[in-house]
Amino acid sequence: MSASSSGLISWGGDPRIVATRSEIDRASALIGLAQSRLLGEVQPFDFLVEPIARIVFATHLPELLFRLERLKWACGEASDAYLSTEARVAQRVHWLSQMIAQHPWLEKIVTQGNVEKAGVATLAGIVATQFFAGNVSKMMARELVDVYPALTGLTSSSGDSSEAGARALQKQLQPLGLLNAGQVHLIAEQAGPNYTPPQSVSGIAQRLQKVHRQNEATILIEQYKQGKEKLYVVYVPGTRDKTILPTGDPFDLSNGVALLAKPDSAASHQAVLDAMKRDGIKTTDNILMVGYSQGGTIAADIATGHHKFKPIGLVTFGAPIAQFDLPARLPVLSVEHTNDIVPALSGAVNPLTTNWLTVEREVPVQLGESHLRAHGISEYVSTAGQIDSDSTAGVQRIRERILGSFENYKFVESTKFEYSR
Amino acid sequence: MHVLAITIQEIAVGLGAARPDQTLWRGDASRAFENNLESIISELISLGQQLAGQS
Secondary structure (H helix, E strand, C coil): CEECCCCCEEECCCCCCEECHHHHHHHHHHHHHHHHHHHHHHCHHHHHCCHHHHHHHHHHHHHHHHHHHHHHHHHHHHHHHHCHHHHHHHCCCCHHHHHHHHCCHHHHHHHCCCHHHHHHHHHHHHHHHCCCCHHHHHHHHHHHHHHHHHHHCCCCCCCCCHHHHHHHHHHHHHHHCCCCCCCCEEEEEEECCCCCCCCCHHHHHHHHHHHHCCCCEEEEEEEEEECCEEEEEEEECCCCECCCCCCCCCCEHHHHHHHHHCHHHCHHHHHHHHHHHHCCCCCCCEEEEEEECHHHHHHHHHHCCCCCCEEEEEEEECCCCCCCCCCCCCCEEEEEECCCCCHHHHCCCCCECCCEEEEEECCCCCCCCCHHHHHCHHHHHHHHHHHHCCCCHHHHHHHHHHHHCCCCCEEEEEEEEEEEC | CCHHHHHHHHHHHHHHCCCCCCCCEECHHHHHHHHHHHHHHHHHHHHHHHHHHHC
16 A cells, blocks of 8 residues: 555555455465464374474474464564555444444334435434544445445345445335336437547546536547547546435436446446447447446446446546456556545445556545535545656556557547436 | 474475465565565475484
């Protein structure tokens, strides 16, 4: 994990450094096994066989065991240093579990099917996280995701997935006609602005900000060409309406829940796939997916490749995407604010791999000011500017890979697709 | 019979499986870990040989 003077924290994206908790744990477990086997050779009765050899062995044993113990300890240190956020999450503080245990009325509110209060209880959990800054806030959000199924009594918690939490919420609200995806309708298709390829991460973020701030739910697709090869950039906006009830906007909060529960079923997801189809994107064309918040989750789902498109990169801002199994070769830039709870709704921490770069920053929030500011797209545009001037190896490498995708490509056209449901 | 020597050699071989898989863990820490591990493995092998010679 690297921390720059600008306050950015980043991990991943550097092929020289890769770490997975399972591999470190595996190495540590094998050392523990060797220690047990060595100790097993100096039991009292063992000395009846080859006594001299065992005495010689026993004199060497303490130092060997000490060195092995030190190596095991180093494994734990490495694990924490690389994946400290994950380590903290893995500690399972269970703030919310305890809160529910201490206040059983919380459970009753939700299981009575009182939709309004269920929404309030969910929101209360999220708001509770706002009292805590930085990674603690994120950890709280992950805990919420983790314990929500237990809270509703509908599904058992998987312990590491946003899907279980979202499915529980969806199962509860759907029979009442809420959270229904509905059908999306194209209301307008028009030419977008004339662009040159983006020269910076902040350039990408600014275009996404413009898309997100359109009056209607808008998806922007830019087309670039180099000879016969085409490159499309798909900009997907974030959650626009924050009420739990479904609205005419395919990018409302109810769709955010639907998206986490079952990505393909969400109206917002349908809208993006529809726009891509209408724009004529073929499975052989290169696509760079860019998304903010809910849009980042959709972008990541498409970037997994299971929709048969050919992703060449993914850029997300304030989006929960840790749950996706993204292709190892795909350059991924995931920008998150440590006091933004939305990226934490994935219930996991982004992995530390060669091509997946995560950049974090804590947004300063004044006393009395809402922490929701940390999720604001303008704050993400500002973070993108800092990423452009960051010289950390992983940041430089992934930034160059993503911006380098446009090399020799010429702008052809851009199209705005507006949707309602 | 060199039962103990053989067992120690086996433990050394088993410890070799703790070498990090480079696709899952690489970097300075991984290298430092592997160097230390190799040194312990070598010591175990040499101890096993020494004990075999004594029996």
